[in-house]
Amino acid sequence: MRTARALVVAGMLLAACGHPQDRDPTLVAAPTPDARLPDAPPPSQDETLAAIQKAMNELDEALQGCWAAAATERFDIGGKLTLRVDVGAPAGTTVAVVADTLRSSRLTTCMVGITTSYPFAPPLYGQSFQLPFQITAPDGQSVIDRAGVSWVGQSKLAIAVLLDQANSNNQALSMFEVALEPGASTGRRKTERAELWYFLGPATISGTAVAAGDMAYVKAGGVREVIAGRTAVHAVVVATPGGKEGSARAGALPTREVSPGTSASAGPIVLAQPFKEYPRAGGQVAVVADATSTNDLALSASVLALPAGTSIPEHTHGGETEALYVLAGAGTMTVGGVALPFGPTSVIQVPPNVPHSVTLSADFRALQIYTPAGPEQRFKVK
Secondary structure, rough: OOOOOOEEEEEEEOOOOOHHHHEEEEEEOOOOOOOOOOOOOOOOOOHHHHHHHHHHHHHHHHHHHHHHHOOOOOOOOOOOEEEEEEOOOOOOEEEEEEEEEEOOOHHHHHHHHHHHHOOOOOOOOOOOOEEEEEEOOOOOEEEEEHHOOOEEOOEEEEEEEEEHHHHHHHOOEEEEEEEEEOOOEEEEEEOOOOOEEEOOOOEEEOOOEEEOOOOEEEOOOOOEEEEOOOOOEEEEEEOOOOOOOHHHHHHOOOOEOOOOOOOOOOOOOEEOOOOOEEEOOOOOEEEEOHHHHHHHOOOEEEEEEOOOOOEEEEEEEHHHHHEEEEEOOOOEEEEOEEEEEOOOOEEEEOOOOOEEEEEEEEEEEEEEEEEEHHHHHHOOOO
């Protein structure tokens, strides 16, 4: 399973090089005049091709970033995009879309912007050419930068869908970040699936006060209400099983509100600090939510704290999905043989039976989820 990044392949078609009169004015605006000195000899074909190749090599990584930013909503973005480029002076490049089958305005806009701002080399001044991009979508996506995820709000609550089946191709779990304005409430809601709340600030859940770093576990069928205090509060919410979170992407909690008198099979299990920590790879792991504390195997939650330089060798989880909400640090997660950099605003998911390894380049701290629970028990073994 490819769970990594889209493959962007770009070619180059020279079109009407140096002959503005041959350009279709409905596709591109008139380029700025050729910025070479009047007495300068025209570039050779080798110089022109070398400049194009240099541009494509440098644009590729930036365009991968465009794909990643667009893929926060869906992973299966692919198709063809052909851009026509007219290069004048360094500040006079004009880019127009000739053909587009990507079905992602966000990706197209980003790629046009990156190409427009690229400092093309002098051998290309006054040239007109087409850049055809072929983008092959992966089978899934493992690393998403939550800094690029859109927030959608209703009333005093806003939701950012970090992981769901639509952007990861994994229906084992979904991950949201929820923001409540001061004094706001989620309402009293019944969960249809198991939920784990990791609080990034103080709040109350079903009448129990929680602090930043505390957790609450709600079994499927349970009822809970989260209320912010005098300050706004953020919380990370993991729900299993996952799916395509249409209502959450519209800004609504994917649970139904119930009246105060409605009975519930269970309320939230609040897991407050301090947590017991186990030594691991030069750092510590706190196993917070597992069968011991929740009497449920739907998911487990731990907090990892590992130093820079830590390497976790390649391994797989036979039946479990692993997810990480990175709180601090950076490194590289290699998933299915593809190296994926991550940083302090990343979320990561690895499906079952997919080989993966980690190398940390900075001190690392993260919320770690397994669904179903099980692999976290290795941390307790001395």
